[in-house]
Amino acid sequence: MKTLSKTNSDTLAVIADLIIPREGTLPSPTDINIVEHIDDSISRTPRLIRLFVEGLKDIEGKDFLILKEKEQIDFLEKYESSHNLFFNELIRHTYNGYYTNPMVIKAIGMTGLPPQPTGYDLEQGENFKLLEKVRDRGQIWRNP
């Protein structure tokens, strides 16, 4: 499902890449099609549709896209405190899309696979041997 217009999408793309900048081997949100992800995930909830469409329109009305990067960041910092509700959702949806993307998960050092069905090999650990000392202290439960 789609909610966002072309202009909305362009604005969101710029904002998302400022929320999580590209760095080293870590992709930027737009590298992993974050706008599509966000559009998809808000389109199921009327409250979010309203929040995003109105919020992005408001930002567009302030000529956000023609600002320089530094000015855009300053703008968003102010916008974060004046429009907390929308901004929190912007962040949550950007993080949601970014940190569930296999490319990103791989880039942060994991396999890129979901937890199941493979799971992980877990070292048993060496410290069970320290329990001797705990045992040696003797009973600590209180006998009523």
Place this chain on the structure above:
Amino acid sequence: MGIENKKVDVLVIGAGASGAAFSWKLAKSGASVMCLEQGDWINPLTDYSTSNSDWEIHRQTDFNPNPNFRSLNVDYPINDTESPIAPLMYNAVGGSTIHWSAHFPRLKPSDFRVKTLDDVADDWPISYFELEPYFDLNDKMMGVAGLIGDPAYPPKTQRQTPPVGLGKLGDKITHGFDKLGWHWWPSDSAINTLKYDGRPGCNNCGPCDLGCSIKAKSSTDVTYWPKAIKLGARLITNARVREITVDSYGKAKSAIYYDSEGNIREQYASMIVLAANGIGTPRILLNSTSTKFPEGLANSSGLVGKNLMFHPYSIVTGIFDEDLEGHKGPTPLNIMSSEFYETEHSRDFVRGYAYQVVRSSAPLATALSGHVPWGKKHHAAFKKRFNRTITFAVIGEDLPETHNKVTLDPNLSDSYGIPSPKVEYRLSDNSRKMLDHGVGTATQVMMAAGATEVTHDPLKREAGWHLMGTTKMGTDTKTSVVNKYGQSHDVDNLFVIDGSIFVTAGAVNPTSTIQALSLHIADYVISKSK
């Protein structure tokens, strides 16, 4: 009233931890037992999200432990605006064990004697040692990973499988305990670490709270229920009970419920057993009014819904400067420290607390932890925490207080129009002091283990995992709702078997004790019907 169903011997309401154990025991004795459950079966292979890349997002949506956020058809909303702790639960076959972390500690002997030992609240009408055979039986049925010899408990029988592995992270934190000379132990966990009872061993995938698709985690839909059904128990799903009716003698007669098509049905039974949890059970009782019981069924004491206990939690997180591989292994690491569990009169609070160790958060949870800002500092902040945090859940014993309660909300109801529960809770001074002490000592362990930074949340809101006390057990009919067999003082064919009957909360997760009690009550019911 509605469509009438054929009478059964025993009608259980709720198919969660307690309802499953009880139904199995009764079915095994040959009784005709039926269970009404408002939720449905979960198919572990297809319904859990952990094989999909977006698995973490499900914590915010259809697998949020808070029914108010989840808002599935099978859920009922709860007014929790007057509580600093939000009640959490899951409504399905398996109940909240679908979601649970499978920590499986038992309450300790002193927990049953708090009045005698510490002059607070009330003693339980039953002791640890009376429950011991039921703890053992329940362990066998659920399958417990652990290690015997814990000096914080009386001796236990051999655990079914070895303890959950420590991994790098467990090794790290246990050094901290060791340095301080404080108690820690690989606490019991209802997880198969090896194949047991036809279910496989855990593959250390991590997010047990999102359901275990390989059935290594012991939720009761994969432990008790298949066995109970084989023995003849009937489980009706999508059946939401509205109220329990009584006959002219004041005995429980039937349960009125909505079936999967929304029809009203009436199920008659010789005995009705409530297992709808510490919020669902008082809700049903308070909604079951009649001329004989105008204040709600079994409520002559006025205590139905009162004395709600949650176990308040503080969360303490240490950051370490090395990769601890914190995503490997069940997130609840199942190390528990009982160092500060028992009352110590030199402290400024009575009773005590435990800590449970939690592994590092997964990627999205790390990003959303509130410590990872957007913008240029984002990646550095993420890297600092991801796989490098260890968390202690400091779990405190909150004492029963009548102003902490469940009532019916006059303005909120579920999809069938059944009044919703309203929860009111205030953190006591004793609990606050206890948790503050816990934050201080937990910080000491973190530092001893080498944490470079420690942060804490003094009272976690989304932590109402344990729902207890709202139909208290006792011997005095004026100060309790049920007797030591969960039997209502007012209505002798009505029983409560879930966490509602706890007299006090202890400072460990309750489910092992809830289930042991339900097996104990089942034995009583069986012996009475012979």
